[in-house]
Amino acid sequence: MGQGLRKVLVVGGGTAGWLAANHLAKRLQSRLPQGVRVCLVEAPDIPTIGVGEGTVPAIRNSLAYLGISETELIRQCDATFKQSIQFIDWEQDPARHGSNSYHHLFDYPEILGGDPTPFWLADPQGSYADAVAIQGRLIEAGLGPKLATQAEYQGVCQYAYHLDAAKFGALLARHGTGKLGVEYIRAKVLDIGYHPDGSIRCLHTDSAGALEADLFVDASGFGALLLGQGLKVPLKDQRQFLLCDQALAVQLPYQDPAQPIPCATLATAKEAGWIWDIGLTGRRGLGYVYSSAHSSHEQAEAVLRQYMGPGGDDLVLRRIPMQVGYRERFWEKNCVAIGLSQGFVEPLEATGLLMFDITARMLADQFPASQAQIPAAARRFNQRVGYAWERVIDFVKLHYCLSKRDDSAFWLDNRSAATIPDSLADNLAYWRHQLPSHYDFTDISAVFGLENYLYVLYGMHYPTDLAGRPDLLADPAGARHTQARLSARLQQAGSQLLPHRQLLDRIRQHGLQKI
Ligand SMILES: Cc1cc2nc3c(=O)[nH]c(=O)nc-3n(C[C@H](O)[C@H](O)[C@H](O)COP(=O)(O)OP(=O)(O)OC[C@H]3O[C@@H](n4cnc5c(N)ncnc54)[C@H](O)[C@@H]3O)c2cc1C
Numbered sequence: 338m339g340q341g342l343r344k345v346l347v348v349g350g351g352t353a354g355w356l357a358a359n360h361l362a363k364r365l366q367s368r369l370p371q372g373v374r375v376c377l378v379e380a381p382d383i384p385t386i387g388v389g390e391g392t393v394p395a396i397r398n399s400l401a402y403l404g405i406s407e408t409e410l411i412r413q414c415d416a417t418f419k420q421s422i423q424f425i426d427w428e429q430d431p432a433r434h435g436s437n438s439y440h441h442l443f444d445y446p447e448i449l450g451g452d453p454t455p456f457w458l459a460d461p462q463g464s465y466a467d468a469v470a471i472q473g474r475l476i477e478a479g480l481g482p483k484l485a486t487q488a489e490y491q492g493v494c495q496y497a498y499h500l501d502a503a504k505f506g507a508l509l510a511r512h513g514t515g516k517l518g519v520e521y522i523r524a525k526v527l528d529i530g531y532h533p534d535g536s537i538r539c540l541h542t543d544s545a546g547a548l549e550a551d552l553f554v555d556a557s558g559f560g561a562l563l564l565g566q567g568l569k570v571p572l573k574d575q576r577q578f579l580l581c582d583q584a585l586a587v588q589l590p591y592q593d594p595a596q597p598i599p600c601a602t603l604a605t606a607k608e609a610g611w612i613w614d615i616g617l618t619g620r621r622g623l624g625y626v627y628s629s630a631h632s633s634h635e636q637a638e639a640v641l642r643q644y645m646g647p648g649g650d651d652l653v654l655r656r657i658p659m660q661v662g663y664r665e666r667f668w669e670k671n672c673v674a675i676g677l678s679q680g681f682v683e684p685l686e687a688t689g690l691l692m693f694d695i696t697a698r699m700l701a702d703q704f705p706a707s708q709a710q711i712p713a714a715a716r717r718f719n720q721r722v723g724y725a726w727e728r729v730i731d732f733v734k735l736h737y738c739l740s741k742r743d744d745s746a747f748w749l750d751n752r753s754a755a756t757i758p759d760s761l762a763d764n765l766a767y768w769r770h771q772l773p774s775h776y777d778f779t780d781i782s783a784v785f786g787l788e789n790y791l792y793v794l795y796g797m798h799y800p801t802d803l804a805g806r807p808d809l810l811a812d813p814a815g816a817r818h819t820q821a822r823l824s825a826r827l828q829q830a831g832s833q834l835l836p837h838r839q840l841l842d843r844i845r846q847h848g849l850q851k852i
Pocket residue numbers: 348349350351352353354378379380381382383384385386387388389390391392502524525526527556557558559560562584586624657659675676677678684687688689690691693
């Protein structure tokens with residue numbers, strides 16, 4: 338089989354670097370003498386990006402797997418629960434049609450008794466989410482997703498978190514070094530040394546000498562120090578599909594510290610992009626994601642300040658240019674990119690941490706058994722991760738191309754055929770006369786599945802016409818049965834669940850039962 342890999346060096350101490358180091362150290366048993374050594378080097382004078390506060394439910398699985406306590410996450414990262422993304426004013430221009438919104442829920446549609454979707458399409462009373470799930474109504478009632486007596490990571494509803502990005506990075510760092518055996522080096526990488534075949538031999542640093550390893554993980558952020566600058570793997574720009582390339586971010590204190598905290602990310606569409614609004618325990622995180630081709634920075638600042646109201650007048654906004662796209666390859670020779678160095682698109686569906694978590698775990702689970710296996714492992718990784726990024730772009734773009742807004746060039750451009758990937762256009766054409774189904778989502782690398790598409794398509798009232806499929810309306814009793822089950826569940830959950838802030842206070846004070 339050839340020689341095994343004995344040491345991995347991760348460059349970068351942002352959330353991506355620490356997620357990668359945790360996954361690798363856990364899987365490769367770094368704390369044991371026979372385990373693979375995992376080291377992380379971080380430059381003390383290069384800050385992390387410091388944003389990335391929204392997650393998706395898959396993070397719970399990873400945190401539990403890594404052995405991180407949910408109670409500690411909530412206590413140490415100012416974390417709150419997230420049960421949905423609420424898309425406000427995405428479908429119609431609010432100035433002409435009034436404010437409109439829908440939920441992309443984390444609970445899957447509960448359609449086991451019989452699928453209400455065809456009936457809702459035939460007669461769309463109320464929201465689609467409410468026709469197939471109870472979670473939207475629980476969120477609107479201000480309730481959290483779990484009982485204070487439920488064990489860590491278990492819930493009445495599916496959920497993820499909003500968290501302080503810097504504190505989350507610090508928690509991962511403590512866990513990786515304290516529990517999993519990750520070695521930490523504070524030093525700046527200045528230069529790269531190469532083997533004759535062009536693979537990386539070592540990294541020259543300012544204060545820790547030359548650091549050698551068998552495999553290098555580039556988690557150095559947008560700069561892509563190893564994969565981009567060193568190995569010259571180009572970025573595939575995706576701005577032809579996703580037009581937003583700038584963000585303005587700010588942290589807004591609560592006026593009243595006891596104010597209720599929304600259990601969803603609020604994503605409000607504006608004339609040249611959208612605003613995220615995320616409630617943590619002690620503050621809100623806000624940002625305007627916009628297209629610089631459709632708005633000046635001054636106009637963008639005015640939009641965000643108007644949203645914040647007078648409470649934010651004295652706050653300084655931070656502008657973050659976004660590199661929209663992904664690398665042509667993610668694993669080149671003995672270097673793998675995890676994090677912003679791998680790729681990034683606007684954070685509409687919190688795909689950053691999701692992609693970096695998935696790909697870090699994929700790398701750890703599929704770790705090459707020997708040096709000789711590296712080229713085959715790299716080929717597979719590149720194929721799967723490339724496919725995943727294409728699907729992420731399809732799903733993020735879906736939100737834009739279903740909009741009926743025509744109040745600015747931004748929204749019109751977002752609907753022009755040239756800005757819609759062929760794969761998405763093909764699915765949309767098919768779904769005009771056919772319900773989306775599991776057959777459309779057979780690849781496990783697809784990241785977003787049927788449930789996600791259903792909520793966005795029908796949250797935006799996509800006009801699927803089922804005239805050619807009368808068989809789908811053959812079981813009204815089944816759909817009624819589903820409705821009755823949902824009503825019963827709603828009543829029960831509504832009487833058991835605590836208001837979101839009260840639930841968080843309880844957990845911070847008393848903790849949750851460990852799994
Ligand atoms: C506007 C915006 C909003 C976002 N919102 C979300 C969200 O809601 N949800 C989500 O999941 N994701 C979000 N993201 C993505 C999120 O920020 C990233 O997933 C995450 O922070 C990972 O960043 P990173 O670790 O790759 O890079 P960074 O945080 O930039 O870290 C880079 C690290 O590399 C180190 N480094 C760089 N150069 C050197 C060197 N020469 N030597 C040694 N070390 C070096 C730095 O010191 C630093 O530790 C958002 C991103 C942006 C831009």
